[in-house]
Every structure is written in structure tokens, then in C-alpha cells.
Amino acid sequence: MVLTLETFRENFKPYPVPRLLEHLLAFQNTSRDHYSWDFEVAVLPQENFKHDVVPEAIPQFFGFGHDASYSFYALWPYKDIPLDEAPVVYFNSEAEGSGVLANNLTEFLTLLAWGQEPILGIYPE
Secondary structure, three states, X not given: OOOOHHHHHHHHOOOOOOHHHHHHHHHHHHOOOOEHHHEEEOOOOHHHHOOOOOHHHHHHOEEEEEOOOOOEEEEOOXXXXXXXXXXXXXXXXXXXXXXXXXXXXXXXXXXXXXXXXOOOOOOOO
């Protein structure tokens, strides 16, 4: 299913969609296959972070995608950093190993192109 830019924009209100994410959305809409980590750009309301973030901090996170296990990816423009320069935060769906994954979207896209699923933290065997 094609995700429109207008619908995707809901993630970032009142801000515009970061330019790199506009391009990633356009790529996703032209491809019929999942790409790295089965990642996909998606609409992620801030309420999705209620299990991962204290309530007063939820407005600081702007979700933009998830992987096959529904781990979430969000921008964190703390200290009024512009969204285009904000760090990318990974919220593991199992609540294990969440944290800052990339310093910005450019670095995140490099990791996405590398093709290795993020592993943050310690996972018991």
C-alpha cells in the first residue's frame, strides 16, 4: 500500500517532513519489496511511545518507521535541534536494547544501506 506524503506528514506536525525522509518515502513507494531490516516508513502517532518513554517526554519524539518486529524509529530533536539534524532513536519492540541509533538521518540511511539489523544492549540466550 502506498503511503502518501500528506499522510506521512502527520508524524511531524507542526514541522515539515525532513527532506531525507521524503526521499526515502518516495523510494519505498516505487519499490515492491521490503528493504533493509524489513524496515518501512510508516505513520507512527506519538502515543506509540507510551510504553518506552515517560509521558512528559513523549512530545519530544517523532516516529517515522518500523521494522518487521515493530521496533520503532524516531527523531529526537532535543534542545531544539532541527528535525533534519536530530538523532535517530531506536525503540526495540521487546524493550531490550533501545537507544540512540544514529546521530542524524544521514547516518541512519548509511546504517540502513549496510543491511545489519540494529542490536543495542544485551540479549540473554
